[in-house]
Amino acid sequence: MKYDYLIVGCGLYGAVFARQAADKGKKVLIVEKRNHIAGNVYTEKVEGINVQKYGPHIFHTNNKQVWNYVNKFVEFNRFTNLPVANYKGEIYSLPFSMFTFNKMWGCTTPQEAEKIISEQRKEVQGVPKNLEEQAISLVGRDIFEKLIKGYTEKQWGRDCKELPTFIIKRLPVRFVYDNNYYNALYQGIAVGGYTKLVKNMLDGIEVRLNEDYLKKKQYYNSVADKIIYTGAIDAYFEYKLGTLQYRTVRFESEILDIPNFQGDAIVNYTDKETPWTRIIEHKWFEFGKDENGNELPKTVISKEFSKEWNIEDEPYYPVNDEKNNSLYLKYKELADKEQNVYFGGRLGEYKYYDMDAVIESALNFCKKEL
Numbered sequence: 001m002k003y004d005y006l007i008v009g010c011g012l013y014g015a016v017f018a019r020q021a022a023d024k025g026k027k028v029l030i031v032e033k034r035n036h037i038a039g040n041v042y043t044e045k046v047e048g049i050n051v052q053k054y055g056p057h058i059f060h061t062n063n064k065q066v067w068n069y070v071n072k073f074v075e076f077n078r079f080t081n082l083p084v085a086n087y088k089g090e091i092y093s094l095p096f097s098m099f100t101f102n103k104m105w106g107c108t109t110p111q112e113a114e115k116i117i118s119e120q121r122k123e124v125q126g127v128p129k130n131l132e133e134q135a136i137s138l139v140g141r142d143i144f145e146k147l148i149k150g151y152t153e154k155q156w157g158r159d160c161k162e163l164p165t166f167i168i169k170r171l172p173v174r175f176v177y178d179n180n181y182y183n184a185l186y187q188g189i190a191v192g193g194y195t196k197l198v199k200n201m202l203d204g205i206e207v208r209l210n211e212d213y214l215k216k217k218q219y220y221n222s223v224a225d226k227i228i229y230t231g232a233i234d235a236y237f238e239y240k241l242g243t244l245q246y247r248t249v250r251f252e253s254e255i256l257d258i259p260n261f262q263g264d265a266i267v268n269y270t271d272k273e274t275p276w277t278r279i280i281e282h283k284w285f286e287f288g289k290d291e292n293g294n295e296l297p298k299t300v301i302s303k304e305f306s307k308e309w310n311i312e313d314e315p316y317y318p319v320n321d322e323k324n325n326s327l328y329l330k331y332k333e334l335a336d337k338e339q340n341v342y343f344g345g346r347l348g349e350y351k352y353y354d355m356d357a358v359i360e361s362a363l364n365f366c367k368k369e370l
């Protein structure tokens, strides 16, 4: 065998595994079906701005080891995610904090806000059974109607009553004037873009782009002892038990000849009529400046549209409802029986992983495997 490991997919999971394996003296090869490295964290320079082609990724973590790990490869800036919601022209601060409650109800103290929410949450009896009940029990019906329902139903294409509760628990609810979108200890954007992070991780590692492993399985299985597969688990098994559902997103990007379009990196459109879920203005992830600290005269914006995944689309978000999770478990049984093939990452494990969690999971796997 020529290689110890063949890694399928050049996203974060694959890149971390490749780096760690190479550092242990293993011979590794990465094959990637797209024409670029870095998976969905891929960035591309347009008008001096690092554009996140597959949507916004803000690195955040509580895990010091993971933070130190990524900082070995690239510097991170001090970006803090402070998105806002635009509901029919009204601007609300996200996540749900005293700024949001003040705008929604005019209240100025935590006691007033808590009183309103505790009144509104009374409509939910017992343990919340779905995203709608969970949202109302966290922040009440007014916020649910204006800031959650429209956005969530556009993003997921499903009624909030049909979605799992964990999705809305991703967002903090705070009775303080703190509008940092995350609770994480560490947060930032890779200076120069995430492509640079992955490129630096892959130093000295052989990568073949435009190579679809699933179409050349026989050949690629013959070149390595073991395979790390980070593509969609159902695709690996040729969808033989049925297709798992994913959401995919599509972007309409424009270069505008103005320096500032919306004054924020991310603005969510939370009504149900606006067809896009959010608008990304990429320059604000790096404070509107190029790498030399010069103000950029133009701006690049991307409108994000969400839809159900079809076979020709890139899968983005696993739909982790009961039906799909139970199908995934059946695929996982098959995966566990495969000899010398290991499944990892958002698609390989059908899991709504954040970047730091993917890296953590890859590093944990490396500890066992290498």
Ligand code: UDP
Pocket: 085, 094, 147, 148, 149, 151, 152, 155, 167, 168, 170, 171, 268, 270
């Ligand atoms: N969400 C919402 N309104 C918003 C932003 C988020 O209702 O303005 C809900 C929505 O259901 C979303 C979930 O919160 O799927 C988690 O949001 P997050 O920003 O974590 O999603 P991601 O960054 O993964 O797209």
